[in-house]
Amino acid sequence: MKIAQIAPLIESVPPTLYGGTERVVSWLTEELVRRGHDVTLFASGDSVTQAQLVPIVPRALRLDSRVRDALPYNIIMLDRVARMADAFDMVHFHIDFFHYPLFRNRANRTLTTLHGRLDLPDLVPVYREFPQMPVVSISNNQRLPMPPVRWMDTVYHGLPHDMYRLREQPGQYLAFLGRITPEKGPEEAIAIAKRVGIPLKMAAKVDAVDREYFETRIKPLLDHPLIEFIGEINDSQKQEFLGDALALLFPIDWPEPFGLVMIEAAAVGTPVVAFRRGSVPEVIVPGVSGYIVDNVDEAVAAVPKAAKLNRAGVRRVFDKRFTVKVMAEHYLSIYDRLVNCDGAFAQAAE
Numbered sequence: 431m432k433i434a435q436i437a438p439l440i441e442s443v444p445p446t447l448y449g450g451t452e453r454v455v456s457w458l459t460e461e462l463v464r465r466g467h468d469v470t471l472f473a474s475g476d477s478v479t480q481a482q483l484v485p486i487v488p489r490a491l492r493l494d495s496r497v498r499d500a501l502p503y504n505i506i507m508l509d510r511v512a513r514m515a516d517a518f519d520m521v522h523f524h525i526d527f528f529h530y531p532l533f534r535n536r537a538n539r540t541l542t543t544l545h546g547r548l549d550l551p552d553l554v555p556v557y558r559e560f561p562q563m564p565v566v567s568i569s570n571n572q573r574l575p576m577p578p579v580r581w582m583d584t585v586y587h588g589l590p591h592d593m594y595r596l597r598e599q600p601g602q603y604l605a606f607l608g609r610i611t612p613e614k615g616p617e618e619a620i621a622i623a624k625r626v627g628i629p630l631k632m633a634a635k636v637d638a639v640d641r642e643y644f645e646t647r648i649k650p651l652l653d654h655p656l657i658e659f660i661g662e663i664n665d666s667q668k669q670e671f672l673g674d675a676l677a678l679l680f681p682i683d684w685p686e687p688f689g690l691v692m693i694e695a696a697a698v699g700t701p702v703v704a705f706r707r708g709s710v711p712e713v714i715v716p717g718v719s720g721y722i723v724d725n726v727d728e729a730v731a732a733v734p735k736a737a738k739l740n741r742a743g744v745r746r747v748f749d750k751r752f753t754v755k756v757m758a759e760h761y762l763s764i765y766d767r768l769v770n771c772d773g774a775f776a777q778a779a780e
Contacts, residue, residue, distance in 0.1 A: 432520075435455055435522050436472045444477075447664050457588065457589055469481035470518070487503050504525065523540060527542070544567055544572065558577050571685065572709065593665070595669065597673035598742060603676060604622070604626075604677055608635070610640055610648055614683075619679040624657075628656070634662065675695075677701050683705065693752040704720060718744070
């Protein structure tokens with residue numbers, strides 16, 4: 431099958447540091463190539479892939495200090511994809527809904543994975559306007575705020591089976607991995623660590639928009655012997671960071687669409703203590719790969735229990751549900767359904 435993957439331009443594929451969507455696009459692209467498909471990746475020029483790369487910009491927009499507005503570059507990419515679209519059996523978009531007007535008349539040859547939160551009211555009109563566009567959710571919870579759309583399925587993220595190794599013995603610290611932003615719960619993570627008396631290592635990115643929050647709310651909390659702020663880390667550093675942790679704290683306060691860090695932790699056998707928000711109940715198997723809690727008090731009680739979980743059992747959850755092999759097979763099944771359908775849905779919606 432000839433497949434195009436359309437990635438965001440803000441980060442390279444894969445990203446050098448933080449970037450969940452671009453990381454998933456990379457894993458999927460490389461697995462499709464490994465399976466013998468003819469894959470073309472539309473992305474920034476500093477992306478690294480075994481697929482044919484169509485570079486839209488020289489490097490990731492976040493890394494280019496001259497870029498003030500990403501929209502013009504995305505328009506260029508959409509025009510390039512539209513001009514080449516007839517060469518592909520399937521065009522798989524990972525850029526929200528920006529392509530919809532251009533691809534309305536070829537809906538059955540497209541698929542859109544929605545990677546972000548869908549509970550924003552301004553999204554409702556656009557999805558109502560394009561009901562024929564096939565879409566995939568990355569968790570069932572992610573779908574809840576949406577109007578009726580053409581859901582093809584939920585496809586959970588998956589990463590390469592051999593990317594991380596099982597660490598059978600628990601470590602001596604708690605881990606926090608992600609972004610420093612209120613919705614990710616860094617203050618709660620610090621509070622949990624202090625109450626259980628276990629060191630907390632925080633490997634986190636601080637975006638410009640969250641700099642004030644970091645300086646005023648988080649930085650004063652770092653002056654404590656149990657708390658260590660490491661900063662942003664890359665994929666190669668996650669094996670040691672997550673593998674050597676006693677447990678991962680995921681005290682989120684928002685409708686998390688998926689939460690890639692939860693399966694990264696599972697891949698090394700590290701259990702997760704997570705707040706019951708968004709996708710968490712779909713990813714964590716309570717008492718097997720971690721514990722789901724509703725507040726800081728419950729998290730404090732769950733940490734000692736998580737420390738006793740069988741780490742090989744945590745890894746088995748990953749192997750069964752969250753590998754790139756599982757993800758790719760699921761997407762290929764959807765591609766086949768779309769390519770082989772008769773187009774009746776698209777014609778009826780026009």
